[in-house]
Amino acid sequence: MGNYGELYRFEIKKIMKNRLTVAMLIVTVLFILIEAFIPKLYLSKEMEDAQKVLDGTVIDDALLQEMYPKLISNGTVWTADNAMYEKIADMEDGILPDGANLSDYSADELYKERKSAIMAMMQEDNLTERELQWWKNENSKIDTPFTYRYCQGTINLAQGMSLTLMCIMLISALCLSTVFTIEHRQRTDQIVISCRNGRRKTFFLKIAAGLSVVIGCCLVSAALLALLIAILYGMDGLGAAVQLELPLSAYSFTMRQFIIVQMIVMVTAAILFATFAMAMSEVVKNSLAVMGIMVGLFIFSQLELIPPRFRILAQIKAMLPSNQISIWSLMEHRLVGFGGHYVTTYVASPVIYILISAFLIVIGKIAYDRFQVTGR
Numbered sequence: 568m569g570n571y572g573e574l575y576r577f578e579i580k581k582i583m584k585n586r587l588t589v590a591m592l593i594v595t596v597l598f599i600l601i602e603a604f605i606p607k608l609y610l611s612k613e614m615e616d617a618q619k620v621l622d623g624t625v626i627d628d629a630l631l632q633e634m635y636p637k638l639i640s641n642g643t644v645w646t647a648d649n650a651m652y653e654k655i656a657d658m659e660d661g662i663l664p665d666g667a668n669l670s671d672y673s674a675d676e677l678y679k680e681r682k683s684a685i686m687a688m689m690q691e692d693n694l695t696e697r698e699l700q701w702w703k704n705e706n707s708k709i710d711t712p713f714t715y716r717y718c719q720g721t722i723n724l725a726q727g728m729s730l731t732l733m734c735i736m737l738i739s740a741l742c743l744s745t746v747f748t749i750e751h752r753q754r755t756d757q758i759v760i761s762c763r764n765g766r767r768k769t770f771f772l773k774i775a776a777g778l779s780v781v782i783g784c785c786l787v788s789a790a791l792l793a794l795l796i797a798i799l800y801g802m803d804g805l806g807a808a809v810q811l812e813l814p815l816s817a818y819s820f821t822m823r824q825f826i827i828v829q830m831i832v833m834v835t836a837a838i839l840f841a842t843f844a845m846a847m848s849e850v851v852k853n854s855l856a857v858m859g860i861m862v863g864l865f866i867f868s869q870l871e872l873i874p875p876r877f878r879i880l881a882q883i884k885a886m887l888p889s890n891q892i893s894i895w896s897l898m899e900h901r902l903v904g905f906g907g908h909y910v911t912t913y914v915a916s917p918v919i920y921i922l923i924s925a926f927l928i929v930i931g932k933i934a935y936d937r938f939q940v941t942g943r
Contacts, residue, residue, distance in 0.1 A: 571772060578746075578776035588742040588780075595734040595788055602727045603795035610719070615800075617650035619717045622803070626655055627712045628674040635670040642669050654811065655715060661814045678711050685817050689900050693878045698902050701909050708819035713811065718804020721822040722812050724796045725894045728829045731788045732836060732892050733865065738784055739840035740861040743777045744854035746845050747935065770935045774845060774928060781841040785834055809897055816897035818911075828913050829892050835917035836888035842924040846931025865889055882912075891916045 582588055624630055634656065637649040642656035659669050662681045672680065685706070689699060796802070805823040809816055820828070840861070848857045868887040873880045882901045890896060891912060903915035 571768065574769075574772050575776055578773050579780060582742060582746065582776060582780050585742060585745070587745075588738070591734075591738045591741055592784070595731075595738065595784070596791070598730055598734055599727070599788060599792050599795065602730045603723070603792060603799060606719075606723050607799055613647060614645075614650050614653075615719070617647065618654055618719070619803075620651040621655070621715050622717045624715050625712050626658070626674065626715055630655070630715075631659075631672075631674055631677070638669060654717075658713070658811055658814050674712055681814055682706070685815055685900075688815060688898070689817075692875050692881075692901055694900060694902075698900075698909060701902060702817045702900055705819055706817045709808065709810065709817075713808060713814075716804040716807035716811060718807040718811060718822055720796050720800030720802050721804045721807070721826065722894075723800060724793055724802075725812075725822065725826055725829060727792050727796070728789070728826075728833060729889065729893050731785075731792055732833050732888060734788060735781060735785050735833070735837045736840050736861060736865055736889075739781055739837070739844045740858045743781065743841055743844040744848040744857040744861075746773050746777050747849040747931075748852060748854045770932050774842065774931075777841050777845050778838060781837045782834060785837040789830060789833065813894065813897045817900060818897055820897070825894075825897065831917055832888065832892045832913070835920040836892065838924050839888065839920040842927045842931075846927040846934075849931045850934045886912050886916050886919070888916075888920070 621630070634649075634652040637652060638656065639646070639649065642652075642660060645653050656669060659672070659677060662677060662684060663669065663672065685702075686699075689702065694702070793802075804811075805821065805826075807822050809818060809820045809822060809825050812822075818825075844857055844861065847860070848854045851857065864887070868884060868889045873884050875881050878901070882903075884890065885896070885899045885901065890899075896912070899912055902909040902911060905915070
């Protein structure tokens with residue numbers, strides 16, 4: 568038991584050679600391939616080239632007045648003659664009230680409407696006056712009028728991160744929840760305890776191995792998705808403002824910055840998933856129960872069940888990993904108070920995930936030690 572490096576590698580091999588792990592890795596690769604290729608089926612080469620024509624153009628009155636006469640059915644029908652304006656019309660439509668006529672608005676009116684719509688959303692989410700002031704300062708960092716950038720590839724990458732996180736959750740739930748329970752099921756746990764340091768070190772070696780596997784899967788999956796997106800669509804638009812996709816976001820992020828935030832959220836969420844699967848399976852001694860809890864929480868996070876007026880509950884739900892990594896989280900403006908200051912959920916969530924993970928490891932270690940003594 569003194570050769571911890573060898574034991575660590577052995578635990579990793581056990582996880583990676585598990586048939587379920589191999590199957591989930593294959594499924595993950597297939598999902599990533601589908602996520603990367605499906606948008607290509609809906610975007611012809613002609614439409615893609617047309618959307619690049621106005622790259623770098625300022626979205627001001629001159630551009631809007633050029634676009635309006637070419638709109639068909641208020642920007643719902645696109646042909647080879649007007650396809651270059653599709654993303655700009657989509658952005659304008661995302662700002663204006665439902666059913667509004669796009670051509671009725673000048674650029675100044677459009678950007679004023681954006682500010683009013685963001686304020687209305689924040690008030691609906693019960694933001695305090697201090698939070699509203701915080702966002703007023705943040706929103707002032709966003710340059711208007713916006714500059715149009717072709718960013719189909721980076722948007723596809725940002726959207727694909729949600730599917731990647733789901734795969735990581737399934738790998739954790741299905742492949743790591745048996746790391747400890749298999750010893751109890753096969754009645755080999757007492758052999759482990761009979762070894763020198765078996766009780767003290769084995770738990771942490773298993774945790775370290777599980778974390779290494781899931782973090783490795785997380786990074787490789789994200790890299791594979793990014794590579795496919797870069798090949799199929801290019802990575803133009805990394806410097807584009809996120810408002811081109813979600814104009815009612817008050818974050819002063821570029822697409823590059825948001826993707827970096829997504830990666831931080833995904834890695835810390837992967838740590839949370841892994842520690843939950845391993846530690847809780849040791850507590851309840853049932854891997855199937857842990858799988859059910861994790862999948863159930865993931866499904867719950869996708870349901871719109873909590874009205875905004877229940878501020879705390881709604882914010883907790885919004886900070887669940889599957890919601891926090893979604894591109895729609897850019898419209899989550901509720902802040903987290905800390906020491907008299909406010910931080911966004913992008914700052915608070917990874918810290919909370921790590922703290923919960925550390926707590927779960929402690930609980931799992933206590934359960935592991937106690938069962939080794941009193942289990943049979």
